[in-house]
Amino acid sequence: MAKCFIFDDMTSTFWLKYRSILLYGLLLALLLFLLKWLEVRLIMVNHSFEIYAGSIALIFTVLGIWLAVKLTSPKVRTVVIEKQVFVNPSADFALNEKALQVTGLSTRELEVLQLMAQGLSNQQIADQLYVSLNTVKTHSSKVLEKLEAGRRTQAVDKARKLGIVP
Amino acid sequence: MAKCFIFDDMTSTFWLKYRSILLYGLLLALLLFLLKWLEVRLIMVNHSFEIYAGSIALIFTVLGIWLAVKLTSPKVRTVVIEKQVFVNPSADFALNEKALQVTGLSTRELEVLQLMAQGLSNQQIADQLYVSLNTVKTHSSKVLEKLEAGRRTQAVDKARKLGIVP
DNA sequence: TACAAAATCACCCTAAAGTATGAGCGTTGA
DNA sequence: TCAACGCTCATACTTTAGGGTGATTTTGTA
Structure with missing residues (x-):
């Protein structure tokens, strides 16, 4: 003990x-x-x-x-050294759960958004998710609506700033 | 830096x-x-x-x-303090000059690309740069060509990975 | 100065993206 | 059980993006 x-x-x-x-x-x-x-x-x-x-x-x-x-006690001088660190843009990405909740995006909508951020077309996203083009269009429309964006590029930019996509 | x-x-x-x-x-x-x-x-x-x-x-x-x-000269104890800093994605952005040269983008094309990355439409870019919509279209076509992208979202994604846009 | 590259603009056409509306189906929680 | 929600798909339509071609003007440089 x-x-x-x-x-x-x-x-x-x-x-x-x-x-x-x-x-x-x-x-x-x-x-x-x-x-x-x-x-x-x-x-x-x-x-x-x-x-x-x-x-x-x-x-x-x-x-x-x-x-x-x-x-005499040693005179301590604190030296703060700033070093430049190259960060892999996707390596340190952690999904911002709170921001995601605020947006109200569903899981499927988030998937579509993430593929959108990779530069895929709606057709490519449809192929990748095994759904129809119309479905992806519906999802992407919802994504734009929930992120208050008029274009997918704007949605991706906003999502990136929110920490939803890498 | x-x-x-x-x-x-x-x-x-x-x-x-x-x-x-x-x-x-x-x-x-x-x-x-x-x-x-x-x-x-x-x-x-x-x-x-x-x-x-x-x-x-x-x-x-x-x-x-x-x-x-x-x-007596002060007895210096060097203390290296590592602080975790949440970096604003655009705050520490330094344009990757080498990558930019490789792409062969002109200054105007780069401007268009950067505005594209902010989610602006071609019309909005035209308004912002005080040129016609057709001019922006020409520039954006060149950007897509030089970045080997089929869509502007893909171009933005590639540019981001190259360190050309924040 | 002459020449190449960049920047500007126009027109036409197609492809993709985005909007609006409606509907079927499965899960879930009150 | 039933309303709410998410996922799916469809149709019709508008807007934007992108491709191709050609032309003029500006600009930097050999």
């Missing part, structure tokens, strides 16, 4: 979050030792305040840079 | 680089004055080396962080 490793998760995130800070603390301790040594060496021997200050400045500048690089 | 957005992250302008360096120089000069003042104030008066060193450490840590943040 479901086991929740909430504790594990939290400790690991805790370690990840504060590892840098712990490391920083350790490094700081080491630096303090180094500085104390430098202080003793330089001030007692040479009394060279400038070298001492310069060393501190240099070390802590490097430390700051290291800290910043280590701790 | 192909749109290519190339983001060159390395080419931060030279002006920006120079400005940062100049600012850094100015800041460094100010810091030297501040440090000299601190040296005089603290060392001469209090002989407090620890405070002096701590101040230097703090200041240069902040300086280092500031430098790092200011001067």
Whole structure:
């Protein structure tokens, strides 16, 4: 069944979050030792305040840079790449069911319309559907009426824009 | 249409680089004055080396962080976002010049063809192009001939598949 | 400038498309 | 059961599309 490793998760995130800070603390301790040594060496021997200050400045500048690089979250820049894609006109065709319902076309009328869109004549459609030319004429008339078109070319154009034919 | 957005992250302008360096120089000069003042104030008066060193450490840590943040080039993570776009069939239409050349259609014939594809009758095309019906008939006959089509619906279908009309 | 291609228009004819009306037949849902 | 709908087919008619031929004008180019 479901086991929740909430504790594990939290400790690991805790370690990840504060590892840098712990490391920083350790490094700081080491630096303090180094500085104390430098202080003793330089001030007692040479009394060279400038070298001492310069060393501190240099070390802590490097430390700051290291800290910043280590701790800053990466600056994310989102790059949107537009690529031209050649789409096969008939490959991505999906019949728009809603538009089809709106038109009120029957299945047979849709068949006739689709064959019309392929450039077939009424006679060729009749042959393909095994019906008479007059039947196809009736269907095509209904198609034109339902698509509010005066010519079959217009009907095909409208149907294409509605997503009824490829 | 192909749109290519190339983001060159390395080419931060030279002006920006120079400005940062100049600012850094100015800041460094100010810091030297501040440090000299601190040296005089603290060392001469209090002989407090620890405070002096701590101040230097703090200041240069902040300086280092500031430098790092200011001067590091952004860590760029390129995120390619794919978006599904419903394309208006005519919006992304680019005329297939090669196919057009192959057909050998003249400019006027192409115009007639495109109006044909919109479902206009020859008379409507004639009105739109300010020519006679007979002229449109001549053009449409040529179109059918050159596209090897028997009907205008077939011509439109072929032209669409060739990428000549939207 | 001369020539080919394109664009324009006309006339006639046929084929196809579209309109209108009516009717028979099968399925379906109230 | 019966009205509604879809599918089928027919006839008659009008409109549009398409084919063929020929002609004139414009235009781009060798």
